[in-house]
Amino acid sequence: MNHFDVAVIGSGPSGASAAFHLAKNGISTVIIEKETLPRYKTCGGGFVYRGRKDLPFSIDSVVEREFNTVDVYLGKKLHFKTERKDPIITMIMRDSFDNLIVEKAKEMGVTILQGNKLKSIEHQSDKIILTTSQQTITAKFVIAADGALSPTAKMAGWKTDTRFLIPALEYEVKVSDEEFKRHVDEVRFDMDAIPFGYAWNFPKKNHLSVGIASARRTKINLKKYYQEYVQHIGLKDIISETQHGFQIPVAARTDGFVKNGVFLTGDAAGFADPVTAEGISNAIYSGMLAARAIAEADLNMSEAEKLYMEKLNEKLIPELKTGEWLAKFFYEQKTIRNLLLKKYGQRFSEAMADIFMGDRSYPTDIKKRMTQKIKELVF
Numbered sequence: 001m002n003h004f005d006v007a008v009i010g011s012g013p014s015g016a017s018a019a020f021h022l023a024k025n026g027i028s029t030v031i032i033e034k035e036t037l038p039r040y041k042t043c044g045g046g047f048v049y050r051g052r053k054d055l056p057f058s059i060d061s062v063v064e065r066e067f068n069t070v071d072v073y074l075g076k077k078l079h080f081k082t083e084r085k086d087p088i089i090t091m092i093m094r095d096s097f098d099n100l101i102v103e104k105a106k107e108m109g110v111t112i113l114q115g116n117k118l119k120s121i122e123h124q125s126d127k128i129i130l131t132t133s134q135q136t137i138t139a140k141f142v143i144a145a146d147g148a149l150s151p152t153a154k155m156a157g158w159k160t161d162t163r164f165l166i167p168a169l170e171y172e173v174k175v176s177d178e179e180f181k182r183h184v185d186e187v188r189f190d191m192d193a194i195p196f197g198y199a200w201n202f203p204k205k206n207h208l209s210v211g212i213a214s215a216r217r218t219k220i221n222l223k224k225y226y227q228e229y230v231q232h233i234g235l236k237d238i239i240s241e242t243q244h245g246f247q248i249p250v251a252a253r254t255d256g257f258v259k260n261g262v263f264l265t266g267d268a269a270g271f272a273d274p275v276t277a278e279g280i281s282n283a284i285y286s287g288m289l290a291a292r293a294i295a296e297a298d299l300n301m302s303e304a305e306k307l308y309m310e311k312l313n314e315k316l317i318p319e320l321k322t323g324e325w326l327a328k329f330f331y332e333q334k335t336i337r338n339l340l341l342k343k344y345g346q347r348f349s350e351a352m353a354d355i356f357m358g359d360r361s362y363p364t365d366i367k368k369r370m371t372q373k374i375k376e377l378v379f
Contacts, residue, residue, distance in 0.1 A: 004030045004111070005299060007130055007139035009118055009152045011037060012094075013280050014266030015145030016101035017055070018287035023108035025295035030139070031110060032132060034117035037102060041094035042244035043280070044170055044211050046187070046202050049086055050358025051281030054288060055101070062100050064091040064205040070356075071188040072349050074341060080349035088356050089187055091204050113137075118146075121155040123260055140299060142262045143290050145283075148247050150268035157259050163270035164251035166197075166277065169222035170211035170244050176237035183208060183235070193232065194225040196331045201233055210235070213248065213277055215331040250274045250327065252320050257312065258305045263290045271316065274323035275330060275362075276352075286316065315361065322362040329370065340373055 006022050008015040011033040022029040045064070052059065066087035072080045082088065106112060116132035123129075127138045144152035148165060175183075184203045193199035197214035212226045222245070230238075249270035257264045265271070265286040272279030289311040297304035330337055341348060354360040363369060 002030075002135075003127070003138045004028045005139065006030075006141045006143060006294060007032055007128070007137065008143045008145055010144070010146035010266075010268075011035075011102050011112070012041065012098050012145060012147060012266065012283065013051075013101060014268075014283035014287040015143065016098060016105050016287070017284045018143050018145060018265060018291045019110045020056075020101065020105040020108055021288050021291035022294065023105060023110045025291070027291075027295060027299070029105075029110045030137065031102065031105065031112045032116050032118055032130065032137075033112065033114050034133075036114050037112070038095040038099035041098060042170060042246045043094045044200060044202055044209050045092050045094060045097075045204065046200070046209075046278065047090045047092050047097070047280050048278055048356040048358075049084075049088055049090070050356060051284050052087075052090060053358050054281070054284050057104055059090070059092070059097065059100060062092055062096040064093060065184075065203055066090050067187040069187075070349075070353060071186055072352075073188060073190045074338065074345070075192060078338075078341060078345055080345050082349050082353035084353060084357055086357065088353055089202075091187075091202055091209075093204065118152060118155070121152070121262070128261055140261065140301070141294055141304065143265055143287070144262055144268045145265045145287060146268055148249050148267045150264070152262070153264060153268055156262040158253070158255065158264075160255065162254040163249040164217065165247040165249050166213060166215055166217055167220065167222060168211060168213035168246055168248055168277070169226055170209060170246070171226065172242040172244070173208045173210050173235070174206075174239040174241075175208065175235065176239065179235070179237040180206070180208070183233075188233075190229065190232070192334070193229045194220070194222070199225070199229040201235075208235070215250070215327060248272050248277045248279060250277055251324055252317065258308055261301055263293075263305075263308055265290050271320065274320060274327040281358075282316065286312070289316070318364060319361045322364055322366050326362060326366055326370075336374060340370075344373065 005028045069083045120131045190199045196216045199212040202209040252270040266283035271282040293308035
């Protein structure tokens, strides 16, 4: 039976990032992946610059397009454009992007087990026994990086899902060359293209990623709003559309991120940005934090758990909590929000661009600031 210091479940950005940093610190690591790589992964594929800064290697080989400007629309009246010298958003396809990080991890000595679906987790004295569809291995630690569904979390003892997951629908759209040229130079977000949510149009190398997401977890006809959005942006000459529905966890778990040597990262923990639903950058970041905690603890279980929570609480958790409040206000208080955006919209867009760039976080005193701004408008 093969034994590793750490078994990482899932080869997405969070798992592959964790594995890379673990192996870099001389820790024997295996990635257990149910699919055969590279595999398609449903995702808008908009990777913000702060995530690129957390990767210690170039991703140029898998970049589809880069955008130094971002356009945000609120109906037909308000339009805000932000610009930076570095790409605010980089377009990637998750099959090649995820596989790149895995290959970098393999270069560090990580073992990858493809086509191995995790079946069970069993704790036995000082080791964890993992049974997959093909074999059984043991590890001292497990990092659950298997996405929004995270069967690993359920197996490890998280019985109730305390995350908040929102519905999204994304289409890979191929259009005529002439139509593609009309959209290729603009990455755009359209607020309120769906009630309590937004839509996006992301130009990739030779197609468009067009999607829609609602910030409410209710039954809603996403396809209807997608079709309305296609008409709104004047998208025509469509050759083909490939539909993908998915859920995005935009609120972190409230019942902890570590249990009996199992560490939750990325979407399994609920670490996507509550305002934008962008999850790749925080997935990479949380995977790195888990790896660093285990390495700095020198494989001591209790110390690693303590360090991971300290690292999460230093920046990520406070930012997510602030983001949750801001998202609730932004998507549910439409009238007041629109009044604020009419006056402060460009300033807000610039602040969001700074967050995308990794130059700032959501302010911890956001409630106080927003209350003051509202008073200035009303009185």
